[in-house]
Structures are given as C-alpha cells and as structure tokens.
Amino acid sequence: MRLRELVMNLALKQLRSSYKNSVLGFGWSMISPVITIGVYAAVFSLILKGRAAVGDPSGLTSYGLFLAAGIIPWQFTQVAITAETSSYVSNQALIRKVYLPRWVFPTSTLIASFIEFLIELAALIVILGVFWQAWAVLWIPLLIPVLALHFLFVLGLGLALAPLNALYRDVEHVVTLFTRLWFWLTPIIYPLSLIADENREIWGIPVETIYKLNPMLWFILGYRALLFDLRAPALTDFAGMAVSAALAMLIGVIAHSRLQDSIVDRI
Amino acid sequence: MESAIRLSHVTKTFRLEHAQQTSLKEAIVKLKRRRSYEEFRALDDVSFDVDRGSVLGLVGPNGSGKSTLLKCLSRILTPSEGSIEVHGRLAALLELGTGFHPELSGRDNIYMNGSILGLSKREIDRRYDDIVAWSELERFIDNPIKTYSSGMVVRLGFSVATTLDPEILLVDEVLSVGDMNFRRKSADKMRSLISSGATIVIVAHDLSAVRSMCDTAVSLEHGRVRAIGDVEYVLDDYRTRMHELSDSNESDLSASLGAVKSTKLLDLDGRPIVAADVRQSFRLAVTVATDKLSEPAVLAATLRATDTSVLAYVSSAEVLVLEPGNGDIDVTLAVDDPPIGDGLYTWTLALRSVDGRRLLDRHDSAIDLAIGVQSTTATQARSVPMVIDTKWHHQPAAAPRRAVNPVSPR
CATH class of the missing domain: 3.40.50.300 (P-loop containing nucleotide triphosphate hydrolases)
Known part of the structure; x- marks a missing residue:
C-alpha cells in the first residue's frame, strides 16, 4: 500500500522535474512523436512512395496514422527500457542512503514513461475519433489487456537490465545500440505483409517465421489492429503478447532477485 | 528483556x-x-x-x-x-x-x-x-x-x-x-x-x-x-x-629529518595525558634539537579536528626564536581554558623560518588530543550536552617560552 504510493510519487517526481521550468511542459512529450511521425511519413510516402497499407476493415489509407499506431508504442518501449536500464545508476544517491525494495526504481521509472505513453495514446485516439472514424473508441476496452501485457513485458526487461547495468555500465550502451537495430527489425514503419509477401528465406527458414520470434512484433500487431485497422487483435497476437510478457517477467524476476544484493556494493 | x-x-x-x-x-x-x-x-x-x-x-x-x-x-x-x-x-x-x-x-x-x-x-x-x-x-x-x-x-x-x-x-x-x-x-x-x-x-x-x-x-x-x-x-x-594507540604512535621524531625531537601532551602537573575534560587547561611540550637547525626558527602549532579542518593556529614568532646550536630545548605551549568541545583533535607542529615563509620541519598529527572522552562520573554538569560549540572564539593563552628540563607548569 505504502509502496504503491512511493512508486507513484517517484514516478511523478520524475515527470514533474523533467518538465519543470519549461514553458511547454508535457507538450514536449507530444512533440517528439509528432515530429518522428512527420519525418517518416515525409520520407516514406513522398520520397520513397512507399506502399500505403490499407486498414482492414477501417479502410484508412493515411500513412501517418499507420505510423502513429506503431511508433507511439515503440517509442514508449525504447524510452522506458533505456531509462529502466540506468535507473539504479541514476538513483544511486538514494539507494546508498535509504533502504527501499530495489524493484521500486526500475518500476517507477517505467511508470513515468508509461504515463507519457498513455497521454500520447489518448491524443491519438481523440484524433482518430474526431477526424476519421468515430467508432474507433469502441475498441478502447481491448486496449487495456494489450497495455497491461506490454507494461509487463517492458518491466521484465527492465528488472533484468537495471541490476546488470549497475554491475557493468556497458549494458546501457549496448541497450541504446540494440534498440536502434530492433526498431528496423520490427514492422513499425512498414507493414508485416511487406515481409510476408516476399516469401524470402534465410538458411531455409522463412523470414516471416524469424520475425515472429521478435516479441515486439506481437505488440505492434496488437496496437495496429486496434488503432489503425480498428478491429480486435487476432488471438494469435494476444498469445504472442502473453508469452512475451510472461517470458520477460520470468527472466526479469529471476535475474533481479539474483543480482539485487550486489547492486549497492557496485554502484 | x-x-x-x-x-x-x-x-x-x-x-x-x-x-x-x-x-x-x-x-x-x-x-x-x-x-x-x-x-x-x-x-x-x-x-x-x-x-x-x-x-x-x-x-x-x-x-x-x-x-x-x-x-x-x-x-x-x-x-x-x-x-x-x-x-x-x-x-x-x-x-x-x-x-x-x-x-x-x-x-x-x-x-x-x-x-x-x-x-x-x-x-x-x-x-x-x-x-x-x-x-x-x-x-x-x-x-x-x-x-x-x-x-x-x-x-x-x-x-x-x-x-x-x-x-x-x-x-x-x-x-x-x-x-x-x-x-x-x-x-x-x-x-x-x-x-x-x-x-x-x-x-x-x-x-x-x-x-x-x-x-x-x-x-x-x-x-x-x-x-x-x-x-x-x-x-x-x-x-x-585510544591511550594505548597514541602511546604506540609516540614516534621518535628525530629519526625523520627534523629538529622536533619529541612531542608530549601534559596536564597542569606535568603528567602526560591523551585526553582532557572540556575546558581543562593543558600544555604541549615539544623538545627541539636546535643543533639540527640550519637557521633561526619559530615553532608553530595547528589544531585540527579529525575531519582536518583547522581550528586554531599558534606561532611563537612574537615570543620565542630558537637559535641554532643551543642544544635541546623544551618548549611548552600552554593552552588555558580552551573553548573546544568534546571530540578528537590533533596538533600539527612545525618549525618555520623567522619570517614564517619557509617550512623547516613539520610533524602532522604529532599529538592526538581527546576532549571529554574520559568517562569519569559527570564532574561538570552539561546543561544541554548535545550542543557542542566548536567555534574558536579567540586564540588560546599561548605562551611558548624557554623551559628548563624537566617541563614544569607555571
């Protein structure tokens, strides 16, 4: 009970202090995805004349909306994992002086990113509802399990990475590079059909099969179904998300409980 | 229980x-x-x-x-x-x-x-x-x-x-x-x-x-x-x-280059002590081998707290100049009623040239001093014991003077 309040307070402190003394405040959390979406939309739809995926059954053809449905969840994933990874190092002053359950730090960092993510999502849904399809809001209840699984997935990764980074500072650099690569290997700015239709193979394994080993794929498919196709995600998508979240949490909890005692000695 | x-x-x-x-x-x-x-x-x-x-x-x-x-x-x-x-x-x-x-x-x-x-x-x-x-x-x-x-x-x-x-x-x-x-x-x-x-x-x-x-x-x-x-x-x-430790630390300073031969902390009766009560007067006794001096020198004493912040600095410049070639001389620095609070302190002793610019010999932490560590029953009533004023209000009664062996109080 008290811990829940503490985690929320730490998260709010982080949010408040990062936008303190800035005129736009939370506005900055909107501007970043808007610019990113704008840039990709310009590059891919105007210059490369990329295939505009058609939302099924929504009939949406806007490449910008297609991007938004993928990039907003992706940016949350990337920002949260990076912040979680360095959460022990950046809170070392606190960790050395007061005992709090260790998991409080990656968790509150994640919640701070998650709150920003929810605000961005809300903005997207409003835009979708007002300007395109009012019935987009009908799918909001199904967004909740997707968000919950996504949250657990990122939490699990953070619980494993944060103590590792306390032991070896290299981890945060590796994470930064890896997430950059991960972005391109996940169908965010392109549809999965681009891969699936080509029927390409690497060492005799269809590329599509390899893609399905990427846990982020399932979350992106889920969000895109709800926010662009405007339909319920397929059961296989939910299964993929659930397995990803469960595996990440399993790894995270085990790694964290093994490493947590050496955190203070090493930061 | x-x-x-x-x-x-x-x-x-x-x-x-x-x-x-x-x-x-x-x-x-x-x-x-x-x-x-x-x-x-x-x-x-x-x-x-x-x-x-x-x-x-x-x-x-x-x-x-x-x-x-x-x-x-x-x-x-x-x-x-x-x-x-x-x-x-x-x-x-x-x-x-x-x-x-x-x-x-x-x-x-x-x-x-x-x-x-x-x-x-x-x-x-x-x-x-x-x-x-x-x-x-x-x-x-x-x-x-x-x-x-x-x-x-x-x-x-x-x-x-x-x-x-x-x-x-x-x-x-x-x-x-x-x-x-x-x-x-x-x-x-x-x-x-x-x-x-x-x-x-x-x-x-x-x-x-x-x-x-x-x-x-x-x-x-x-x-x-x-x-x-x-x-x-x-x-x-x-x-x-702490007494034992400081005894074992009583170093033979003459081995280390300098003219400061030995240093001692004494009470008013000339007995060696390592600890003093709050406001108890004490003496610093220093033996200087003037034969080892290359030029006339003055003795300087610095009082530091254990965190090494300097609390006081006393120099014999106005009072006493040690000329080379006078054999061993005992110098006593009397500190009366020092306004120092409880705690651990250390004296650093140095020999400086008369103008004070050049350091001739120096001994860091030459004398350790514990104030108020003695646990004899409450001899002085402390009204608010938590309040320890470690501010140095003024220089202690510093009267370095030529002393005849053995060191005797005034």
Whole structure:
C-alpha cells in the first residue's frame, strides 16, 4: 500500500522535474512523436512512395496514422527500457542512503514513461475519433489487456537490465545500440505483409517465421489492429503478447532477485 | 528483556579490486586470467542484541565499521555472512533530506521524502503542519528547494524524518550539523523520541552525546566488537584504547629529518595525558634539537579536528626564536581554558623560518588530543550536552617560552 504510493510519487517526481521550468511542459512529450511521425511519413510516402497499407476493415489509407499506431508504442518501449536500464545508476544517491525494495526504481521509472505513453495514446485516439472514424473508441476496452501485457513485458526487461547495468555500465550502451537495430527489425514503419509477401528465406527458414520470434512484433500487431485497422487483435497476437510478457517477467524476476544484493556494493 | 535487533555473526566483506573493473570487456578478459582482488572485512563476526527500548551508542575510530554496520541494519547493505533480525518498524537517518529534489518545492519534497521514509500520503497530511512549523519554513514552503540555504534544507529533512515515530531508529551523526538553535531543537526531539520508548542506535564521534543519551554502547575496532555493555564501561575502555594507540604512535621524531625531537601532551602537573575534560587547561611540550637547525626558527602549532579542518593556529614568532646550536630545548605551549568541545583533535607542529615563509620541519598529527572522552562520573554538569560549540572564539593563552628540563607548569 505504502509502496504503491512511493512508486507513484517517484514516478511523478520524475515527470514533474523533467518538465519543470519549461514553458511547454508535457507538450514536449507530444512533440517528439509528432515530429518522428512527420519525418517518416515525409520520407516514406513522398520520397520513397512507399506502399500505403490499407486498414482492414477501417479502410484508412493515411500513412501517418499507420505510423502513429506503431511508433507511439515503440517509442514508449525504447524510452522506458533505456531509462529502466540506468535507473539504479541514476538513483544511486538514494539507494546508498535509504533502504527501499530495489524493484521500486526500475518500476517507477517505467511508470513515468508509461504515463507519457498513455497521454500520447489518448491524443491519438481523440484524433482518430474526431477526424476519421468515430467508432474507433469502441475498441478502447481491448486496449487495456494489450497495455497491461506490454507494461509487463517492458518491466521484465527492465528488472533484468537495471541490476546488470549497475554491475557493468556497458549494458546501457549496448541497450541504446540494440534498440536502434530492433526498431528496423520490427514492422513499425512498414507493414508485416511487406515481409510476408516476399516469401524470402534465410538458411531455409522463412523470414516471416524469424520475425515472429521478435516479441515486439506481437505488440505492434496488437496496437495496429486496434488503432489503425480498428478491429480486435487476432488471438494469435494476444498469445504472442502473453508469452512475451510472461517470458520477460520470468527472466526479469529471476535475474533481479539474483543480482539485487550486489547492486549497492557496485554502484 | 526482549530484543529489538539481534545480530548473529554478521560479516561484511568488500572486494578491493586491484584495478576497478566495471566494464564488460574487462570482465570477459579477466575470466581467463585469475581474478585479482583482495577481500576487506569491514565487519568481522559481529554479534550482539539491542534490547527493546534501549538507546545504543556505536563508537569506534574511523574505518572501524560503524557506518557499514548501520547500513547493514537498515538493509541498505546485505551482510556477506550471518544474519540480522529486526523486530519492529525501522527507520534509518543516514542523511537528512534523502531524495530531496532541488527543482521541486518544499511542499512536494515533504511528501516525496515522507514516502521514501515510509509514510503514506494520509499520514503526511496529518503531520504536514507540524513538519512545516518545526522547520520554520512557512514562508518558503512553496519555493523550490534549490533556493533554500543548506541550513533550511537540513531543518526540513530532520523535521520530516523525526515525525516518523518509528519503533527502531538508526541515526548516523546527522545531529551534529546546523546551528546552535537547530542542534538544541533536534536534541530535544531526540529526547522525546527516547522517552516515548523507541529503540535507538546512534553512531557518533561526539562522545558526550553518546554518554548523555545512550544507556548501552558498543565499540568497534577493525570491524570487530571490542567492548559492549554499559555506556560508561565502553567509553572508558575506548578512552584507554585510544591511550594505548597514541602511546604506540609516540614516534621518535628525530629519526625523520627534523629538529622536533619529541612531542608530549601534559596536564597542569606535568603528567602526560591523551585526553582532557572540556575546558581543562593543558600544555604541549615539544623538545627541539636546535643543533639540527640550519637557521633561526619559530615553532608553530595547528589544531585540527579529525575531519582536518583547522581550528586554531599558534606561532611563537612574537615570543620565542630558537637559535641554532643551543642544544635541546623544551618548549611548552600552554593552552588555558580552551573553548573546544568534546571530540578528537590533533596538533600539527612545525618549525618555520623567522619570517614564517619557509617550512623547516613539520610533524602532522604529532599529538592526538581527546576532549571529554574520559568517562569519569559527570564532574561538570552539561546543561544541554548535545550542543557542542566548536567555534574558536579567540586564540588560546599561548605562551611558548624557554623551559628548563624537566617541563614544569607555571
């Protein structure tokens, strides 16, 4: 009970202090995805004349909306994992002086990113509802399990990475590079059909099969179904998300409980 | 009696890496090579119980493991071996204002700090007015903490921390900060916590505070328990031990280059001492081998606290010039009624050229001095023992003069 309040307070402190003394405040959390979406939309739809995926059954053809449905969840994933990874190092002053359950730090960092993510999502849904399809809001209840699984997935990764980074500072650099690569290997700015239709193979394994080993794929498919196709995600998508979240949490909890005692000695 | 804390065979080892290895590359490279580190035992098989409702003082020289022990008790550090049982709601004050954020207002920080220390929002709401009133920050409470003076931050931190009313409180010397008024108020607050029956563990260098507040004490040395029991007994043992240590340190200074042959701390009757009571007059006796001097010299003495801050500087320049070739000369520096508070101090002695510019010989920490460490029964009444004024109001009666062997008091 008290811990829940503490985690929320730490998260709010982080949010408040990062936008303190800035005129736009939370506005900055909107501007970043808007610019990113704008840039990709310009590059891919105007210059490369990329295939505009058609939302099924929504009939949406806007490449910008297609991007938004993928990039907003992706940016949350990337920002949260990076912040979680360095959460022990950046809170070392606190960790050395007061005992709090260790998991409080990656968790509150994640919640701070998650709150920003929810605000961005809300903005997207409003835009979708007002300007395109009012019935987009009908799918909001199904967004909740997707968000919950996504949250657990990122939490699990953070619980494993944060103590590792306390032991070896290299981890945060590796994470930064890896997430950059991960972005391109996940169908965010392109549809999965681009891969699936080509029927390409690497060492005799269809590329599509390899893609399905990427846990982020399932979350992106889920969000895109709800926010662009405007339909319920397929059961296989939910299964993929659930397995990803469960595996990440399993790894995270085990790694964290093994490493947590050496955190203070090493930061 | 029921114990609030029980330590059994607590050992904490740190690895002293020969080259600090914090990158993955080095870790992988080192997998092949034999890992190179030695183990340092900060705590070595420490076992004792703290009874419920008792006030325990933890004393020991620097590096004896006091802070490590406190961090183990507060679960910040995990013992390498042994176990610690804690019965009751525990709060640790290792630092005031832990987690204060400079950009947030005093009000926001009260809630933040409170929840870090384990209070719920409702509990803080209830105490909010008291916290603000105690810290005397009503007018500033909505300004960001970065605009506060350090004294204001400390007041706010202490105010939040002591509203916790914990069953077990661990305190690490946080009381020895701030001005007189703050120290008096914080001492009062501690006393009211004690009288409310809380179990308290205090780490302090300020031995008069330990003596006035604690009923039992533990003294540590090199991570091991040296003495445990009644506070008078433990402090007495600690003082004796410091005596022994300083005896073994009594170095033959002439071996080390210089003209300062020996240094001694004496009481008014000319007996060697290592500790003095508050305001007790004492003498510094220095033997100078003037034959070793290359030029006329003056003697300078610097008094430092254990944290190496300089409290006083005395030079014999106006009074006494040591000419070369006069054999051994005893010089005595009389310090009468020194306004120094309890604690551990050290005198550094130096021979300087007459103009004071060139250093001819110097002995850091030549004489250690403990004030108020003697644990004889309360000879002087301390009105508010927590308030120790370490300010040097004026130069002590410094009268270095030519003294005839043996040193005799005036």
